[in-house]
Structures are given as C-alpha cells and as structure tokens.
Amino acid sequence: MKSAHSSWETPDPGYWTKQGYIIVRTDERGSGQSPGLLDTMSRGTSEAFFDVVEWCSEQPWSTGKVGLLGISYFAGTQWRVAARKPKGLAAIIPWEGMSDYYRDRVRHGGILSDRFIDFWWKNGVQPNQYGMPGRAARKWGRDTIEGDLDKATLEQNRRNQTLDTVTHKFRDEDYYKTRDYSPEDITTPLLSVANWGGILLHLRGNVLGWMRASSEHKFLHFIVGRHDLPFYYAHCARLQRSFFDCFLKGNDEDGWKSGKQPRVKLCLREGDAGVDDPERELLFPHREEIDWPIPDTTYTKYYLTAEQQLSTTSQSNVTSFAYDAMEGKPLCFTHKTSARLEITGHIVAHLTVSASRSKADASPPSDIDLFVTLRKLDQSGNEVYFTGTMGDPVPITKGWLRMSLRKTNATNPGHHKYLPYRDYFSTDVEKIAENEHYEVDVEIWPTNVVLESGQSLVFEVAGHDTQGVGKFSHEHPEDRKPEDFAGINSIHIGGNHSFITLPVIARG
Known part of the structure; x- marks a missing residue:
C-alpha cells in the first residue's frame, strides 16, 4: 500500500x-x-x-x-x-x-538506552x-x-x-518536566x-x-x-x-x-511463525476482549527454586545464585509446561538481591542494574524467537531496573499489583550497601505468548544486556560506570524471596 x-x-x-x-x-x-x-x-x-x-x-x-x-x-x-x-x-x-x-x-527502569538514541539522532534527525x-x-x-x-x-x-539524555537522569529535572x-x-x-x-x-x-x-x-x-x-x-x-x-x-x-x-483486540502468539516472516505471522489467531488488563486474568506466582526452575509452590530452603554484574552469564530459571499456558498482560518480577565486591581489594558496588528477560523454548529445547522492531529475533519480553531508583509511589493511581509505579526523581535515589539484601519489584513490559505442553518458559536475570536487545542496548560508559556497578550480584531464593507474577489466561 x-x-x-x-x-x-x-x-x-x-x-x-x-x-x-x-x-x-x-x-x-x-x-x-x-x-x-x-x-x-x-x-x-x-x-x-x-x-x-x-x-x-x-x-x-x-x-x-x-x-x-x-x-x-x-x-x-x-x-x-x-x-x-x-x-x-x-x-x-x-x-x-x-x-x-x-x-x-x-x-528503561532508570537505565539509559543510549545506543538507539545515538543511532536515531545521527541517522535520522541531525x-x-x-x-x-x-x-x-x-x-x-x-x-x-x-x-x-x-x-x-x-x-x-x-x-x-x-548528550541531553546522558546528562539528565531524573524525571524531576526540567529537561523531562x-x-x-x-x-x-x-x-x-x-x-x-x-x-x-x-x-x-x-x-x-x-x-x-x-x-x-x-x-x-x-x-x-x-x-x-x-x-x-x-x-x-x-x-x-x-x-x-x-x-x-x-x-x-x-x-x-x-x-x-x-x-x-471490540475495545481490545489481541493477536495471539501461538505456535512458531519464525522471524520477519509476514505470511506466517498473519496466520496467528486473534481474539476480542472487553478491557485491558483482561478482567479474568489469574495472576500466578512462579517461584525461583534451588534447582533453577520456576514452580507455583514456594520452597522452604533458602539459597542464592551469584553472577558477575558486568560480564557474567545470565541466571536462568525454567518452567516446563504440562498443558497449554497462555500469558497475556503485565508481569512483575519480585526479587531479593544483593551485591558484593568481586575481590577483597576492590571497592564495593553502590548500585545494581537488573536486566530480566522471558524466553520461550520448544519441546526440543530450542528457543522460539519473535520478530523485533527491526526484523531481528527477540524473546518474549524484557524488563529493567536500576536499584538506586527502586522506590515506588504506591499513592499514584498508576500503581498496581501487576505494574509498580516509580517517579524516578532525584530525591528517590537510594544507593545500596554491600551484602545487604533488598526486595524489589521489577516491571516487565506487557506481553502475550502461548506455550503448548512440553514447551518451556525461561526467566533470565543478568547485570547487562542479553540477546534480543538489538540496537536498543544500554552501554553508555557514563551511565554504567564500573566503579558503581562492578562486582558480584546475587539473587536470593526460598520462601517468598524471589518469584515472578504471570498474568495467566485460563481459556482454550
């Protein structure tokens, strides 16, 4: 057209x-x-x-x-x-x-998404x-x-x-106001x-x-x-x-x-349409809804376990998993489905985290950047990718949070159990202390995916960008200074320490 x-x-x-x-x-x-x-x-x-x-x-x-x-x-x-x-x-x-x-x-979550801004400005605006x-x-x-x-x-x-987006970090600055x-x-x-x-x-x-x-x-x-x-x-x-x-x-x-x-019309990502394949993507089914979030959503907690699985049952034994904040491999927790599972809506990851220095003579980190991702695996364990903005392969969805900007504003009308609201003001900044445990809710962007029996959902946590970020990475040296973030990050699990809340739609 x-x-x-x-x-x-x-x-x-x-x-x-x-x-x-x-x-x-x-x-x-x-x-x-x-x-x-x-x-x-x-x-x-x-x-x-x-x-x-x-x-x-x-x-x-x-x-x-x-x-x-x-x-x-x-x-x-x-x-x-x-x-x-x-x-x-x-x-x-x-x-x-x-x-x-x-x-x-x-x-994103207080973390500068610098690469696309640079690409867009230098190639499309200036x-x-x-x-x-x-x-x-x-x-x-x-x-x-x-x-x-x-x-x-x-x-x-x-x-x-x-330049402006590097200099200005908080929403109460005139640049954003x-x-x-x-x-x-x-x-x-x-x-x-x-x-x-x-x-x-x-x-x-x-x-x-x-x-x-x-x-x-x-x-x-x-x-x-x-x-x-x-x-x-x-x-x-x-x-x-x-x-x-x-x-x-x-x-x-x-x-x-x-x-x-219909007030809301969904495209259901059910099956595998490949990446950047319009003809196959047009075969995805659609469904009409009366509102968003979907009124009959069942918000279901999936707990991170010691076996690196996701379970609807919490475990009594408490343990932790650690990774290098700047370069470490992401932690992955997997749920293999035994029946059809539809996830449609807003997702929150409730994590208990801490940070420590990587070696005795290093300075302790004063902040943590959390990068979380949801991925879909087929019955053979191969990842099912979706089409991203630029025709690139992307996972189900992603979320981010800078721990020093973790403060929420529960009085704001936009704050919900499925969607934490943050002001991101300069007055909200709270640096972290070494080895102190912090509970935090990470907003994950809204999504839809359908998993069939035998397929798997993977929840991934890292201290940096992982696959699927494309041209939207967060890597500016002024925003991600090693003296603030370098070290070992830990995710603590067991009891109510760490879980993700998924918007489950119980329909065929």
Whole structure:
C-alpha cells in the first residue's frame, strides 16, 4: 500500500487521497524546511504541532475535523498534542508510538538506552536539520530553501539528544518536566496499535497511553511484525480508514461508536511463525476482549527454586545464585509446561538481591542494574524467537531496573499489583550497601505468548544486556560506570524471596 509519494512511517497520500482525505505533512520545528530550534519531543514541538492542527481545521478545504496518523515518532507526538486539545482534533491513531519519553524511550527502569538514541539522532534527525548543507546530495530531500547555515549556527540551533539524555537522569529535572504531560487529559477518540515485538521502545507506551487516556471511545489493538510493515498492509489501511470514516466523516458503518467494535483486540502468539516472516505471522489467531488488563486474568506466582526452575509452590530452603554484574552469564530459571499456558498482560518480577565486591581489594558496588528477560523454548529445547522492531529475533519480553531508583509511589493511581509505579526523581535515589539484601519489584513490559505442553518458559536475570536487545542496548560508559556497578550480584531464593507474577489466561 505504498505509492511514489509515500514517505517513511507516514500515511501514503496515494491511498488516502483516493479515499477523500487530504494529507498534510509538516517539517517539525528546526528540521527540513522549518527554521527554529531542533529539540525533539520538547514542549516547543508540541506547541507547534498544536498550531498546525488548528490551522488545518480552519482552512477552506477542511471540514474542520483533523485526524492524526503515523508510526513511531509520528505516533508518539500524537499523545502529547492530543492532551493539549487543539481545536478540530477529532481522532488519533498512534501506531506503535511511545507515550512516556523517560520510561519508554530514554531510561528503561532508570537505565539509559543510549545506543538507539545515538543511532536515531545521527541517522535520522541531525542530517535533516534546517540549514544542514548537502542534503540533496545525500538524497535527504531538498537543500534548505533559504540557504545553508554554518556549523556554529547549526550547533546553536539544536538540542543534541545524545548528550541531553546522558546528562539528565531524573524525571524531576526540567529537561523531562517540560516534556511531560498528562495522558488523562486526552479525550479524543483513539485507536492505539501496539506491536508485541516492540519490547524495547513503543509497546509499553501504546498500552499505558491507552490505559491512562480519558477518551470515551478508545480502542487497543495488538499486532506483530517488523516495525515498518504492518501499517501499510491492506487490511490495516482499511482499519485506519474505518476509524477515521467514523470520527472524521460521521460514517459509522463498522460500529466504532455503537459498540460493535471490540475495545481490545489481541493477536495471539501461538505456535512458531519464525522471524520477519509476514505470511506466517498473519496466520496467528486473534481474539476480542472487553478491557485491558483482561478482567479474568489469574495472576500466578512462579517461584525461583534451588534447582533453577520456576514452580507455583514456594520452597522452604533458602539459597542464592551469584553472577558477575558486568560480564557474567545470565541466571536462568525454567518452567516446563504440562498443558497449554497462555500469558497475556503485565508481569512483575519480585526479587531479593544483593551485591558484593568481586575481590577483597576492590571497592564495593553502590548500585545494581537488573536486566530480566522471558524466553520461550520448544519441546526440543530450542528457543522460539519473535520478530523485533527491526526484523531481528527477540524473546518474549524484557524488563529493567536500576536499584538506586527502586522506590515506588504506591499513592499514584498508576500503581498496581501487576505494574509498580516509580517517579524516578532525584530525591528517590537510594544507593545500596554491600551484602545487604533488598526486595524489589521489577516491571516487565506487557506481553502475550502461548506455550503448548512440553514447551518451556525461561526467566533470565543478568547485570547487562542479553540477546534480543538489538540496537536498543544500554552501554553508555557514563551511565554504567564500573566503579558503581562492578562486582558480584546475587539473587536470593526460598520462601517468598524471589518469584515472578504471570498474568495467566485460563481459556482454550
């Protein structure tokens, strides 16, 4: 569903104009042909987006109703402008788009996800800055109409995200506060489309943005596949059009307002569709639900055992497993199923952890970074991979936590037994003491997977990135200083010390 006028991650004019829609693309402030300060995801860009929406609604060729549609950045910006309630905004479709700049994109559990930020900035943003010389020669669109800018002016006219995200660590800093907003302010009809494979960027934001939005008409769909493909599938374009036909044109043949459409629609990852194989992925079954999290979810504890298994029964004997924080092999705990097991929803890992120096003359660690992963193995013990954002093989899902930012805020409405809420404020920092035991809840990103009898679920704990992280790794030397983290980490098990809580759906 792409034409000659299509561009990356945006709706295709070749399709939409034939359906009676006008497509407006705008270069964000400081990029392309728009002068100004280049400062992505900032308050200024949201204010400019607000003006664009209102301008569109006032044009003589406009019905007065505006819809927003796009993938990734062009989805993430929708949440922010919708919360500002611009005149004319009638519907939004954030398709694979984060809603929380700090938690979804920059700092997973407080840990800087630097590699993708660096990749995105250097390959997608800075080369397109307003006034950047040589764009046409590099096939980055036309050169700036008003002429090139010199190096000093270009540097003055941008906020470098690769530097800002290293410097700014906490949500109570102005850098994040000025980017923050309340999803509860969103009342616009919305269709949030989350990709189960987006386990390091957009998945969480699509789900939590939907959960927090106050819209009367809001829908949550889950898909699979490479980040840039499903948006353009014919059946997905029809879905988008149906939603906009209802809320922009008043044509509700498909029942978005009447209740005919499901509030939540799942793609069930049952079986093995391979990696980056669209034809096989389209064979995954779907199921409709009335809400999210699924109301009849059975939250089930699986305890870590001395045999490195996962058991629904806790053990009385207490022991521990240790690993090197910076380079050690991950610890793995396995549950082999004896019957079909569906896991759909939010997962929490409740762990008892400690840290110690690796040798007597070393300095004791003052912090722990926890990297946790869920994996699926087939009956032969081979891992079943899923399609990640860039078509890469990924596990079921992942989660993270920096122990010095472990403090939760149980008074926040977003805090649930299945989803711990953290402010990540500078005032929350609590360093750890050597050999002290700490109990902590680690948020694991929402997921779906179905295991058949004889297949296995693996829970993995490490002090660093493991397979499946792709271009979203956490490895910045300023954020992961050996003097803070190097040493031996231990997971303590037995009794109620360490377990994961899985959202089990007991249906056939």
